[in-house]
Amino acid sequence: xxxVGLHLPTLSVQEGDNSIINCAYSNSASDYFIWxxxxxxxxxxxIIDIRSNMDKRQGQRVTVLxxxxxxxxxxxxxxxxxxxxxxxxxxxxxxxxxxxxxxxxTRLTIIP
Amino acid sequence: DAGVIQSPRHEVTEMGQEVxxxxxxxxxxxxxxxxxxxxxxxxxxLIYFNNNVPIDDSGMPEDRxxxxxxxxxxxxxxxxxxxxxxxxxxxxxxxxxxxxxxxxIYFGEGSWLTVx
Numbered sequence: 001x002x003x004v005g006l007h008l009p010t011l012s013v014q015e016g017d018n019s020i021i022n023c024a025y026s027n028s029a030s031d032y033f034i035w036x037x038x039x040x041x042x043x044x045x046x047i048i049d050i051r052s053n054m055d056k057r058q059g060q061r062v063t064v065l066x067x068x069x070x071x072x073x074x075x076x077x078x079x080x081x082x083x084x085x086x087x088x089x090x091x092x093x094x095x096x097x098x099x100x101x102x103x104x105x106t107r108l109t110i111i112p
Numbered sequence: 113d114a115g116v117i118q119s120p121r122h123e124v125t126e127m128g129q130e131v132x133x134x135x136x137x138x139x140x141x142x143x144x145x146x147x148x149x150x151x152x153x154x155x156x157x158l159i160y161f162n163n164n165v166p167i168d169d170s171g172m173p174e175d176r177x178x179x180x181x182x183x184x185x186x187x188x189x190x191x192x193x194x195x196x197x198x199x200x201x202x203x204x205x206x207x208x209x210x211x212x213x214x215x216x217i218y219f220g221e222g223s224w225l226t227v228x
């Protein structure tokens with residue numbers, strides 16, 4: 001079965017607000033957690049990753065939080081823009097293994 | 113820079129026909145992945161190559177599927193014979209590094225396959 005999953009299949013957010021996309025995982029052996037964004041008609045695109053020994057990592061307008069106690073991962077997008085509309089996937093990987101296992105995805109819709 | 117290039121972008125074929133999907137990875141990348149995406153099963157890794165050598169093909173559904181990478185700049189995924197349940201988007205992806213750090217995988221735009 002899947003080692004990562006998402007709480008909600010869809011999320012609607014007002015433009016300018018912050019978005020929080022959540023992901024639960026079951027495999028404590030994962031070494032990396034990664035977020036990908038997939039726009040309509042395109043392939044997934046890497047956003048940000050976090051190693052399992054970290055609890056927070058920030059990028060440009062995005063922050064990933066990792067709570068190993070409850071096996072929960074979140075992606076926060078600040079000041080959501082129309083271009084953020086996409087499906088967001090969390091994925092996990094083990095060190096030394098190139099295989100990424102993807103979750104089912106959350107569709108983020110931005111309300112003007 | 114050119115990204116991962118896949119062809120065809122769209123294909124509609126009849127059940128029983130052979131389908132060949134093609135991929136040109138980003139130049140200099142040494143890992144290549146074939147993923148399949150469906151609504152029911154999401155993104156599944158079918159097979160991946162490192163330095164043209166198949167490393168993990170445990171995701172290949174059955175003997176009808178085969179993948180090759182004859183050189184560093186070309187790979188094919190073949191389905192023979194095709195079935196309606198093979199209808200999906202097939203993504204090729206590549207990454208620049210070995211096992212140490214491959215979280216950044218660059219995907220192509222996919223080959224949309226419909227088998228009728």
